[in-house]
Amino acid sequence: MKILVAGASGVIGRLLIPMLVQKGHEVVGLIRNPEHAESLKNAGASFVQADVYDRKNLFSVLAETSPEVVIHQLTSLQAMDPSANARIRVEGTRNLVDASLAAGVRRMIAQSITMTYAPGEGPATEDCPLDFEAPEPQLTSVNGVHALETTAAEMLEHVILRYGVLYGEGTWYDSNGLFAEQARLGNLPATDGVTSFVHTEDAAFAAVLALEWPTGTYNIVDSDPAAGTEWVPVYAKALNAPEPMAIPGSVRGERGALNAKALRYGWSPRFASWREGFAQTLH
Template sequence: MKILVAGASGVIGRVLIPMLVQKGHEVIGLIRNPEHAESLMKAGASFVLADVYDRKNLFSVLAETSPEIVIHQLTSLQAMDPSANARIRVEGTRNLVDASLAAGVRRMISQSITMTYAPGEGPATEDCPLDFEALEPQLTSVNGVHALEKTTAEMLEYVILRYGVLYGEGTWYDSNGFFAEQVRLGNLPANDGVTSFVHTEDAAFAAVLALEWPTGTYNIVDSDPAAGTEWVPVYAKSLNAPEPKRMPGSMRGERGALNAKALRNGWSPRFASWREGFPKTLH
């Protein structure tokens, strides 16, 4: 199949592109920075330069490339600014869906997140509501996710992948990432809030499988949602960092999620738990 990956240079895109090429697909990476072109070509993909906020150009690019499927892995996380990430989910997704529909694209696979479910008992399933009663800045993220998912659902066929907290190369939880630095400084307390993790390779693998999945929404998380009192000490130990402080309580969005639907559809993550993934991938 001919597949365009928007966000091809991101932490998932970099892993996803070689997987798609290996499966025999014709892959086009949509990038904004030409510096990423060489790595795409080395992986066996072609590339197009476009900014998702340049609506006119995006329509031209989709019309020229005419992909069968668009994989939306666009994020704006570098500055840790919820409003920037919400903008790409709202405005970027709007432009990408409109351009895809105009170009006759039949299916879109979009990256969403699990950290916007409303509070409730136990980890969330895909049927649980989003947290529209959250306060800022969490509400900005919730509204961004809602817009992304609602807009994606305008496609004839679509799959929404609600990823858990990503760890792996290039993420905030990588050995050189923001949270690794925080835990080394003793600034990442172990609280009672529940987190669901997923390694970037497993997240990318889900996107490959989603090429054939029935239209719908899927939680892409490992099988071990856990409180911070469990995972933060293991994370710290994997980084040879000091034992973290304990802090009672939790924050909104710290509920965790369940992955039964994805497992039923053939997803089998390399790391079924962060307990295995942290020690094997962090240094």
């Protein structure tokens, strides 16, 4: 199968492309920075260069590449700017879907998130509504996710992967990431807010399986949603950071999610819980 991966140089893309190649697929990585071309070649993939905000060029690239499937792993997280990430979800997805449809692409797999569910009792399933009553800046993220998902749903076949909080190499929760630094400084409090984590390798593996999944939305999270009062002390201990301060309360988006649907379709994460994942990947 010929597959184009948009966001090929990102945290998930870097893991996903070798997995797809190993399965025998012809993989093309869409990159903006040519510096990433060599790593794609080394992984057994080819590459095309385009900016998703340049519609004309993107249409040309998709027409020339003519993939059967487009995997949308585009994010803009470096500056921790919700508006930048919302823009790529809104405008970038719009351009990518339009170019894919024009090129005759049948299926799209798109990266979304679980942190935009409306408040409710217990962790969320895929049927729970998004939080359109959230205050800013959370509402910007909710609207970006909604735009991404509804736009991707214009594809004849579409799979929406709602990832939990990512940890692993290159993430904010990596041993040299932003939140690890905050933990070491004693600035990462343990609150009542519930988080569902997923390791980057498990997230990428879900995208591989999604090539065969029915159209729909899937929570891609581990099986252990946990309050900050549970996971933050374990995270801090794994980093040899000080014991975190406990602060009651939570914020919007801290509900957690359930993964039963993805499990039914054959997803079996390497780390069923962040407890194992932190212990084996943080040092």
